[in-house]
């Protein structure tokens with residue numbers, strides 16, 4: 347499969363009086379055509395900022411993509427002017443956010459909001475766009491589409507609004523859909539329906555999806571490939587089955603251990619001890635060392651690099667250094 351997007355040495359920082367936060371720090375990954383890549387990790391590890399960097403939504407002077415390349419369909423998005431990037435955004439690359447309410451315009455009818463990208467990017471006439479908007483509402487599983495098209499966002503439930511966001515995001519048949527915690531605010535049944543919908547579109551249109559989540563249940567169900575982030579860095583990545591069956595990084599293992607198991611009564615859910623380090627106080631060390639039960643002397647003074655440990659799995663952890671150097 348070809349790479350649709352290739353992110354190389356991406357670093358995005360935020361600046362404040364207290365210093366620079368390396369929200370994304372030298373991150374490399376690929377998303378192939380028709381593949382679902384999940385980015386997983388606790389809050390604050392850089393998942394959303396990775397997505398915002400791809401979308402060109404990191405705003406200076408507070409934040410800045412300080413280095414790297416984001417090759418999409420052979421072009422470096424970071425080198426494009428604002429207008430070209432805007433024409434790619436919402437058209438070839440679309441994004442769904444966690445809170446549909448904050449992405450929709452409260453005073454504009456649903457139908458008009460779905461029509462907008464069709465008018466702008468696909469240059470449809472108003473009549474064509476309206477017909478297509480109604481089709482899209484139907485396609486995301488909402489009945490009475492005409493009535494819904496003439497409603498305002500506050501008249502719809504959270505699950506319906508997220509379906510509308512999906513309708514908007516797929517309206518121009520994007521090659522890449524970035525979904526940032528698209529189901530976190532929804533109850534489990536609706537969550538499953540929304541995930542099914544995303545998978546269905548991926549399968550029928552060969553769209554690639556970059557799915558950001560902290561929920562390993564969602565990862566297990568959706569991902570082809572998984573990227574685990576911690577404190578702005580990728581600490582492990584691999585094919586979903588491999589990563590779930592043979593997790594290497596103690597952080598990944600901790601995340602998996604804290605995942606509830608279906609049909610099994612658990613007295614108390616495990617949680618990784620400690621907290622994500624303050625991004626302003628990161629030292630030259632493995633950032634996970636003070637939460638890690640396998641911490642060695644080297645982990646406290648030197649940062650491990652991401653290395654291949656077989657079967658396309660990569661890990662940044664000193665525990666595997668020997669296996670790597672003797673391989």
Ligand SMILES: Nc1ncnc2c1ncn2[C@@H]1O[C@H](COP(=O)(O)OP(=O)(O)OP(=O)(O)O)[C@@H](O)[C@H]1O
Nearest residue numbers: 360367369388389390391392393394395396408625
């Ligand atoms: N606009 C901003 N200004 C300053 N710092 C920011 C900004 N946006 C993100 N950050 C910082 O960048 C780091 C990474 O944040 P990011 O939102 O990418 O995390 P995340 O993994 O997506 O977490 P969550 O699941 O909570 O969204 C955090 O330390 C965060 O505080």
